[in-house]
Amino acid sequence: MSEIRYIAIEGVIGAGKTTLAQKLSDKLGSNLILEQFEENPFLEKFYEDRKRFAFQTQMFFLINRYKQQQQLNQQELFSNYIVSDYIFEKDKIFAYLNLSGEEIKLYESIFPLLERDIPKPDLVIFLQSSIDRLVGNVKSRGRKIERNLTRGYLAELSEAYNNFFFKYNNTPLLIVNTTEIDFVNREEDFDELYMQIFREDRGFIEYFNPEVKV
Numbered sequence: 001m002s003e004i005r006y007i008a009i010e011g012v013i014g015a016g017k018t019t020l021a022q023k024l025s026d027k028l029g030s031n032l033i034l035e036q037f038e039e040n041p042f043l044e045k046f047y048e049d050r051k052r053f054a055f056q057t058q059m060f061f062l063i064n065r066y067k068q069q070q071q072l073n074q075q076e077l078f079s080n081y082i083v084s085d086y087i088f089e090k091d092k093i094f095a096y097l098n099l100s101g102e103e104i105k106l107y108e109s110i111f112p113l114l115e116r117d118i119p120k121p122d123l124v125i126f127l128q129s130s131i132d133r134l135v136g137n138v139k140s141r142g143r144k145i146e147r148n149l150t151r152g153y154l155a156e157l158s159e160a161y162n163n164f165f166f167k168y169n170n171t172p173l174l175i176v177n178t179t180e181i182d183f184v185n186r187e188e189d190f191d192e193l194y195m196q197i198f199r200e201d202r203g204f205i206e207y208f209n210p211e212v213k214v
Contacts, residue, residue, distance in 0.1 A: 004122045004198065006072075006082045010090055010165075011127030011178075012158045013149065014137035019184050020127065020193075021085035027194065030081030033072070036064055038145065046098075047148040054098040058107065062091050066114045088118045089170070097160045123172045125197065126165045130179045131155050174202070177209045 007024065009017040018034060025032040037043060042057040069088050095107050129137075134154050138146055165175065174197060183190040189210065196208045 005080065006084075006119070006121045007123050007125065007197070008084045008087045008121035009125045009127065010087055010161070012129065012134055012154060012161050013146070014134040014141075014154070015127040015129050016137065016178060016184065017127055018085045020125070021083050023183065023190055024194070024197075025081075025083040028081040028083065030083045033068060033082065033084035033086075035086045036068070037061075039064065044145045044148070047146065047150075047153075050098055050153070051100075054100075055103045058091075058095055058099060058103075061094070062107075062111065062114070065091060066118075069118045072119050084121070087121060087124055088115065090164075093157075093160050093164050097156060120171050123174060123197065124168075126161070126168075126173060126175045127178045128162070128175060129158075129177075131158060133179050134158065169205070172202075173205045175205075175207045177207070181210045 009021050009024075011017045021032060021034065024030070040057060040060045042053050042060055046053040046057040065086070065088055072082060092111065095104065095111075099107055131151065131154055135151050138149060138154070165173065176193065176196075181189040181193070183193055192210060193208070196202070196206075
């Protein structure tokens with residue numbers, strides 16, 4: 001495996017990608033890139049009425065993510081590591097799940113123009129989890145913007161993510177089953193995951209299924 005300098009973490013809402021990104025960034029002393037979901041003025045309305053507000057929500061995220069990603073090449077000059085809690089390509093997961101036919105056509109005419117300038121991570125970490133765990137995590141953090149987020153939408157999103165990463169081969173990929181681990185509150189779980197990330201003999205695509213601690 002080539003040297004890992006830029007790590008991107010992905011997963012469904014509530015999977016723990018932002019928390020893991022923050023912990024990794026602290027350990028590595030890296031530059032941290034976090035998705036700015038709270039700046040999207042349409043997101044809360046989208047959770048109330050997906051069909052009506054999908055396109056506005058999607059386009060705001062697309063442009064905002066593009067602006068963030070454009071800064072990465074400059075940031076590499078000032079940091080040994082970069083850790084992000086999303087990949088630019090994830091935008092397509094939400095687009096194909098939520099947009100209508102005509103909206104998809106417009107989206108598909110824009111996305112490739114932006115994607116070609118985006119740097120690729122050295123490693124993508126995909127956090128998988130059960131729907132029950134996702135629902136519990138979303139409820140426990142109690143974000144006002146997510147109060148209308150439904151279990152059904154999380155299930156749809158989880159299926160879409162699994163399909164996306166089943167076909168994914170653009171970068172090295174580490175798929176992690178997080179259902180039974182707690183890298184937030186148990187340092188031994190975080191340390192074990194950290195070792196998997198920087199394992200020298202890790203293959204291009206690998207699945208990490210930690211043993212349940214009793």
